[in-house]
């Protein structure tokens with residue numbers, strides 16, 4: 220999915236929303252976690268999705284990735300209404316996500332974890348299964364920087380390695396849209412840079428990414444655009460520079476976390 224210079228004008232004219240939320244609301248009893256939230260994500264965009272603790276970021280991801288259905292509103296993926304479609308069906312359509320709490324299979328190696336994340340129905344026959352799956356898993360291990368530790372188990376990895384495994388397992392489903400939940404938490408600044416480079420290379424390969432974080436620090440150089448939510452509602456949308464200077468955003472973060 221490489222972009223050729225001669226194609227750029229054509230590509231721009233073809234830019235479409237890969238994801239659109241229309242008035243999405245999610246309630247848990249009396250708690251409105253997501254409140255009438257609308258936004259779109261363009262093909263090959265890297266969108267930052269930020270907000271204070273408890274703002275509703277993960278719940279929004281839950282609704283988009285099919286972990287739970289919204290209470291109200293609609294979600295469109297490539298123009299198709301996918302509201303309430305279960306996660307396994309959305310994975311087949313090309314939506315993958317990572318979780319804040321990593322969920323690897325602890326009794327399997329890094330390579331096996333990534334091999335097992337691949338969708339069996341993308342294989343042509345049982346004979347293709349082992350060779351194709353293992354080959355693709357090795358490519359993903361290299362891509363996410365785990366090429367030297369394919370035979371280790373998850374508990375042997377440092378935190379940054381676990382994050383890379385989480386991303387690798389999501390890539391195993393061959394997504395077009397990747398939702399990444401707080402990747403930068405607990406990473407050193409070098410690790411943040413390397414992780415951001417990985418996301419940039421995924422976008423260069425044609426992927427669209429939505430990245431959650433509490434604040435802008437890890438995201439600032441990475442994202443094209445930022446959406447800020449607070450108490451489930453969108454309070455700002457713009458470039459990283461616009462968001463940083465937005466008084467409403469400053470206020471939501473109670474003075475200067477951004």
Ligand SMILES: Nc1ncnc2c1ncn2[C@@H]1O[C@H](COP(=O)(O)OP(=O)(O)OP(=O)(O)O)[C@@H](O)[C@H]1O
Pocket residue numbers: 247250251252270271272273274275276277278279433
């Ligand atoms: N399963 C649930 N049952 C009840 N309330 C929930 C549930 N999940 C989330 N909430 C509530 O919904 C609100 C939004 O939570 P959510 O985890 O989506 O926020 P967040 O922005 O991802 O927060 P953080 O940055 O701390 O991860 C919070 O008030 C939370 O307590």
